[in-house]
Amino acid sequence: MKTILVTCAIIQFEDKILAVQRSETMKLPLKWEFAGGKIESGESELDCIKREVFEELNIKIEVKERLTPVTHQYPNFKIKLIPFIAEYLSGELKLREHCSFLLADKDELITLDWAEADLPILKEFIEL
Numbered sequence: 001m002k003t004i005l006v007t008c009a010i011i012q013f014e015d016k017i018l019a020v021q022r023s024e025t026m027k028l029p030l031k032w033e034f035a036g037g038k039i040e041s042g043e044s045e046l047d048c049i050k051r052e053v054f055e056e057l058n059i060k061i062e063v064k065e066r067l068t069p070v071t072h073q074y075p076n077f078k079i080k081l082i083p084f085i086a087e088y089l090s091g092e093l094k095l096r097e098h099c100s101f102l103l104a105d106k107d108e109l110i111t112l113d114w115a116e117a118d119l120p121i122l123k124e125f126i127e128l
């Protein structure tokens with residue numbers, strides 16, 4: 001089966017981290033994730049994450065660091081999820097696809113019901 005390449009961003013707003021919840025009509029309904037999405041043909045990872053965050057949340061970010069990619073097999077598809085740490089730069093946050101968001105600290109982040117592919121990413125981030 002084809003592996004879908006997806007970027008995601010752990011976006012820091014001062015001392016809080018942005019988590020977003022997938023809406024009921026998306027795949028993996030109501031799971032929490034980091035904003036991001038599929039890499040388009042010919043697009044760089046960095047262009048992808050900046051584009052997806054702007055499309056989904058209406059904000060600009062500055063990407064700081066790339067963490068370790070995670071390959072995960074869901075029942076019906078397989079993804080390679082490429083995580084970045086980023087900082088909020090500008091814009092008013094608007095949810096264009098997700099049903100809710102949370103600005104949380106690390107302790108609160110781990111209590112959410114995450115998309116499974118995000119769990120190793122969360123662990124790496126929390127241990128930084």
Ligand SMILES: Nc1nc2c([nH]c(=O)n2[C@H]2C[C@H](O)[C@@H](COP(=O)(O)OP(=O)(O)OP(=O)(O)O)O2)c(=O)[nH]1
Pocket residue numbers: 006007008026027028032033034035036037038079081115116117118
């Ligand atoms: N954006 C994002 N996607 C994630 C994360 N973790 C995770 O398993 N995914 C999955 C959910 C989706 O199946 C895929 C990302 O695709 P997407 O957000 O562009 O699109 P989608 O599946 O909602 O859209 P579509 O296939 O219905 O067009 O990766 C994450 O932290 N962020």
